[in-house]
Amino acid sequence: MVAEFAFGAVTMAEVKQLTDLGAINRLLQETITHERSLEAELDQMLVNRSELEAQLIEAHKSSEVLELVRADSEQMTSSITTTCNLAESVSRKVRELDLSQTHVNSTIARINATLDRTNCVDGLKSALDGEDYEKAAKFIETFLQLDSSGEVESESGVAVSGGGGVEAAQAEEQRLLLKEAKDKLEEVIRKKFSEAAEKKEHATVLRFVQLYAPLGLAEEGLKAFCGYLRQMVAGRAKEDMTTLNTMLARPVAV
Numbered sequence: 001m002v003a004e005f006a007f008g009a010v011t012m013a014e015v016k017q018l019t020d021l022g023a024i025n026r027l028l029q030e031t032i033t034h035e036r037s038l039e040a041e042l043d044q045m046l047v048n049r050s051e052l053e054a055q056l057i058e059a060h061k062s063s064e065v066l067e068l069v070r071a072d073s074e075q076m077t078s079s080i081t082t083t084c085n086l087a088e089s090v091s092r093k094v095r096e097l098d099l100s101q102t103h104v105n106s107t108i109a110r111i112n113a114t115l116d117r118t119n120c121v122d123g124l125k126s127a128l129d130g131e132d133y134e135k136a137a138k139f140i141e142t143f144l145q146l147d148s149s150g151e152v153e154s155e156s157g158v159a160v161s162g163g164g165g166v167e168a169a170q171a172e173e174q175r176l177l178l179k180e181a182k183d184k185l186e187e188v189i190r191k192k193f194s195e196a197a198e199k200k201e202h203a204t205v206l207r208f209v210q211l212y213a214p215l216g217l218a219e220e221g222l223k224a225f226c227g228y229l230r231q232m233v234a235g236r237a238k239e240d241m242t243t244l245n246t247m248l249a250r251p252v253a254v
Contacts, residue, residue: 113146117174120146124181133189133211140182141214147175186215190224197228200235 120143127136189211196204205228212221 114170116146117143117171121174121177121181124178128181128185133185133192133208136181136185137189137211137214140178140185143174143178144216147171182215185211186217189215193224193228197224197231200232 120139124136124139124143127133127139189208193205193208196208205225209221209225209228212218212224
């Protein structure tokens with residue numbers, strides 16, 4: 001029986017023990033075939049050598065390019081960081097300037113309001129002295145509007161440094177002067193209206209009833225005018241009734 005051998009699985013000791021000529025020839029052929037296969041692989045490696053060398057050169061060039069890209073990226077990152085820090089600094093300055101502008105605008109608004117209230121108080125005194133009641137009522141209305149808008153602004157929460165106590169004291173003094181003048185004007189208007197209603201001077205009644213609203217007395221003025229109208233209607237009805245009774249009391253001619 002002839003033994004079969006697989007190439008690579010036979011040791012030198014086993015080769016030396018071979019006595020069958022067929023087995024020896026077969027092992028020899030397998031060895032030659034394997035050797036030729038190895039030579040073909042080596043030849044193919046030599047053929048691919050130039051291509052592998054070119055790929056290695058390209059890889060080396062690519063690594064150099066990547067190194068340049070990395071350096072540029074680091075420089076760009078540094079520039080972006082510097083720009084962000086600068087932008088943050090500028091943004092902080094803008095916020096500070098905006099806050100300062102808000103304070104300045106608020107201060108200017110309060111100064112203007114103070115001047116306007118002062119003009120109202122001075123104009124009110126002059127109007128009362130000249131008995132220009134319409135102008136006096138208008139000054140009071142303007143002052144009340146300014147004072148109301150000033151209170152709304154002070155409630156807005158905007159903090160203003162310096163001068164607050166002086167401004168508050170001045171505003172309070174102006175309010176006291178206005179209240180005194182307003183009380184005086186209200187007394188005059190009520191008296192003038194009552195006198196005009198009593199005398200049935202309709203034009204004068206209309207003049208003074210229109211001055212209630214600017215003083216914040218619109219409801220009182222409406223009630224007073226309604227009372228005047230009832231009085232006029234009642235008086236006219238009484239006159240008509242008297243006239244009718246007089247006519248009925250005359251003897252009828254036969």
